[in-house]
Amino acid sequence: MGYERVADAIRAAIIEEMDADPDVVMLGEDIAAFGGAYRVSEGLLERYGPRRVLDTPISEIAIAGTAIGAAMTGLRPIAEFQFNDFMACAMDQICNQAAKIRLMMGGQVRVPVVFRAPYGATGRAAQHSQSLEAWFAHTPGLKVVMPSTPYDAKGLMRSAVRDDNPVVFLEHKMLYGAASPGGKAKTVVGVLGPSFREAPEDPYLIPIGEADVKRAGEDVTIVSTGYMVHKSLRAAERLESMGIGCEVVDLRTVSPLDMGTVLRSVGKTGRAVIAMESVGDFGVAAEVAARLAEDGLFYLDAPVRRVCARFVPIPFAPACEADVIPSEEDVVAAVRAVCA
Amino acid sequence: MTAETALALYQTMLEIRLFEETLYRLFSTRDMPGSMHQYNGEEAIAAGVCGHLVKTDYITSTHRGHGHCIAKGADMNAVMAEMFAKSTGCCAGMGGSMHIADFGVGMLGANGIVGGGIPHAVGAAWKCAYKGDGGVAVAFFGDGASNEGSFHESLNLAAVWGLPAVFVCENNLYGFSTHYRRVTPVEDIACRAASYGMEGLVADGMDVEDVYAKAGDAIAKARAGGGPTLLECKAYRYMGHSRFENPTYRPKGELESWKARDPIGAMAARLMGGYGLGASEIDGARARAEAKVAEAVAFAEGSPEPGPKDYERYLHA
Numbered sequence: 001m002g003y004e005r006v007a008d009a010i011r012a013a014i015i016e017e018m019d020a021d022p023d024v025v026m027l028g029e030d031i032a033a034f035g036g037a038y039r040v041s042e043g044l045l046e047r048y049g050p051r052r053v054l055d056t057p058i059s060e061i062a063i064a065g066t067a068i069g070a071a072m073t074g075l076r077p078i079a080e081f082q083f084n085d086f087m088a089c090a091m092d093q094i095c096n097q098a099a100k101i102r103l104m105m106g107g108q109v110r111v112p113v114v115f116r117a118p119y120g121a122t123g124r125a126a127q128h129s130q131s132l133e134a135w136f137a138h139t140p141g142l143k144v145v146m147p148s149t150p151y152d153a154k155g156l157m158r159s160a161v162r163d164d165n166p167v168v169f170l171e172h173k174m175l176y177g178a179a180s181p182g183g184k185a186k187t188v189v190g191v192l193g194p195s196f197r198e199a200p201e202d203p204y205l206i207p208i209g210e211a212d213v214k215r216a217g218e219d220v221t222i223v224s225t226g227y228m229v230h231k232s233l234r235a236a237e238r239l240e241s242m243g244i245g246c247e248v249v250d251l252r253t254v255s256p257l258d259m260g261t262v263l264r265s266v267g268k269t270g271r272a273v274i275a276m277e278s279v280g281d282f283g284v285a286a287e288v289a290a291r292l293a294e295d296g297l298f299y300l301d302a303p304v305r306r307v308c309a310r311f312v313p314i315p316f317a318p319a320c321e322a323d324v325i326p327s328e329e330d331v332v333a334a335v336r337a338v339c340a
Numbered sequence: 341m342t343a344e345t346a347l348a349l350y351q352t353m354l355e356i357r358l359f360e361e362t363l364y365r366l367f368s369t370r371d372m373p374g375s376m377h378q379y380n381g382e383e384a385i386a387a388g389v390c391g392h393l394v395k396t397d398y399i400t401s402t403h404r405g406h407g408h409c410i411a412k413g414a415d416m417n418a419v420m421a422e423m424f425a426k427s428t429g430c431c432a433g434m435g436g437s438m439h440i441a442d443f444g445v446g447m448l449g450a451n452g453i454v455g456g457g458i459p460h461a462v463g464a465a466w467k468c469a470y471k472g473d474g475g476v477a478v479a480f481f482g483d484g485a486s487n488e489g490s491f492h493e494s495l496n497l498a499a500v501w502g503l504p505a506v507f508v509c510e511n512n513l514y515g516f517s518t519h520y521r522r523v524t525p526v527e528d529i530a531c532r533a534a535s536y537g538m539e540g541l542v543a544d545g546m547d548v549e550d551v552y553a554k555a556g557d558a559i560a561k562a563r564a565g566g567g568p569t570l571l572e573c574k575a576y577r578y579m580g581h582s583r584f585e586n587p588t589y590r591p592k593g594e595l596e597s598w599k600a601r602d603p604i605g606a607m608a609a610r611l612m613g614g615y616g617l618g619a620s621e622i623d624g625a626r627a628r629a630e631a632k633v634a635e636a637v638a639f640a641e642g643s644p645e646p647g648p649k650d651y652e653r654y655l656h657a
């Protein structure tokens with residue numbers, strides 16, 4: 001039996017790495033005794049004991065900074081933030097420290113730390129709903145990973161732990177499929193179908209920095225990440241029946257960005273839609289569009305379009321959130337527009 | 341304390357309790373938007389502290405902010421409507437439970453970020469000192485928040501600037517699933533005041549009279565230019581951390597032992613004992629609170645939802 005939920009797939013990857021390397025340790029808020037807000041670390045305290053799986057105070061600066069200090073001196077910490085929004089409290093440690101230490105110090109040191117966090121909108125208003133990959137991708141020195149399936153999550157998490165550089169590993173809440181005791185999981189796990197590829201038990205690695213073509217098509221390329229990959233795949237099915245063939249490229253890693261795969265696809269289709277849950281302005285989608293303009297302009301038969309969150313703090317009211325967060329419908333409309 | 345004050349504090353606690361119980365029922369029986377963090381069990385803190393504040397004083401709050409809002413005198417209809425994400429909500433449906441605020445009564449906001457509101461209270465206290473308006477700012481926050489950098493930076497700054505601020509730590513023993521003694525090396529968080537050269541007080545957060553007395557000292561001192569105080573109130577949250585979370589991490593019997601000291605029940609007994617009030621006055625308080633909450637629900641239910649693009653009105657001033 002494989003792992004059908006992202007929460008289980010990530011846990012399986014962490015177990016493989018912790019079994020293999022006693023220097024892999026974990027820290028974060030409510031991760032040990034409780035098992036984590038989204039259950040990723042469930043059972044790990046029992047399995048590895050309190051020297052390797054540690055509950056921290058609500059102290060994001062210390063979580064990030066302690067992980068960095070331990071990483072500089074030989075451990076391989078996995079630090080969990082309860083939501084990616086709270087990484088804001090630790091931005092100095094992540095962006096000024098972890099990202100820069102190696103280069104500033106002339107390559108003397110490695111900082112093999114993984115900063116994990118859930119992201120994405122689930123009706124929790126402006127401070128618990130953001131997709132913040134661009135904050136980290138905008139900082140040279142960090143790698144930024146955001147898998148869309150259990151299969152990718154497991155292989156990428158193993159690579160992240162083995163990486164000798166700081167990796168920000170972002171996990172969409174709707175893909176976990178797990179909830180706290182008593183809680184109801186807000187999830188799309190179970191309704192996604194075979195594109196939500198399960199992770200086998202056998203060990204494998206997926207290299208950081210490689211995009212994946214999740215669906216082949218001839219007419220338009222949809223470049224996407226995380227949960228938006230699934231909205232894009234559903235949109236692609238509907239567009240198929242309208243006679244438009246969509247190729248869906250899942251970036252999987254946003255930094256370093258695999259433009260080779262994107263350009264190969266756009267070279268074939270001649271059209272590109274970029275679909276991400278983060279705000280489009282100044283973001284990863286903007287970067288992809290800029291690189292298409294620089295390196296792929298002559299492939300393009302139509303202007304590039306972005307399908308991203310609107311440029312506002314995410315409002316609470318469900319109708320407003322739905323307006324701000326990009327939908328399958330929005331992807332369909334954008335594809336039809338570039339194919340018109 | 342006069343019987344009148346005692347009854348007023350009781351009334352506030354009861355309104356908060358009924359608001360929370362009603363909200364829980366609503367979340368259990370219908371599709372309410374978002375999540376919530378409930379204040380049942382901690383009512384004496386908000387009531388006892390805000391009992392000393394006037395409309396022009398300020399408070400900042402936490403993710404668990406319903407009680408603070410009600411105690412500071414926010415319009416309950418608008419607070420309830422915010423729970424329903426209605427356009428008549430105190431934040432026009434844009435914020436929900438974690439961001440309720442009523443600037444008309446000096447309630448500067450609940451907060452989705454643990455520790456996020458503490459420095460705002462320092463800023464509000466700075467404004468009060470700058471204007472010399474006699475105002476005071478109170479920051480409410482949890483035991484968990486006292487391990488955030490923002491707590492330490494805020495106390496330090498308020499102390500060196502001698503600001504009219506009061507820091508009210510609601511120690512309910514847990515931050516989410518984690519008992520505070522597993523992540524906090526001191527029994528009394530109030531002792532952290534010593535690092536910032538300010539007074540630290542401990543109050544029984546299940547006893548509204550004790551909170552009222554100690555908060556009164558701290559607030560009077562702040563108003564008189566005596567600088568900030570850290571007031572730790574020991575209490576317990578009756579519900580899970582959020583919405584339907586089942587607090588499996590708490591030892592059996594712990595909840596019951598705290599409930600046996602319920603601040604509302606205890607105050608009712610005292611009102612009818614030493615304060616000499618009759619059952620009719622206690623019943624009257626309950627009837628008033630019930631009517632207020634029922635009206636708030638009816639108001640919220642009858643209110644319109646925001647239009648899908650209403651947020652556009654609020655991005656920039």
Ligand SMILES: Cc1ncc(C[n+]2csc(CCOP(=O)(O)OP(=O)(O)O)c2C)c(N)n1
Nearest residue numbers: 086404452453454482483484485514515516
């Ligand atoms: C900066 C930040 N870190 C973590 C969280 C997640 N979180 C929300 S409430 C909470 C526990 C807070 O505990 P405490 O301060 O004691 O307040 P209580 O919930 O007990 O009222 C946590 C960890 C958050 N919202 N913000």
Ligand SMILES: [Mg+2]
Nearest residue numbers: 482483514515
């Ligand atoms: Mg607490």
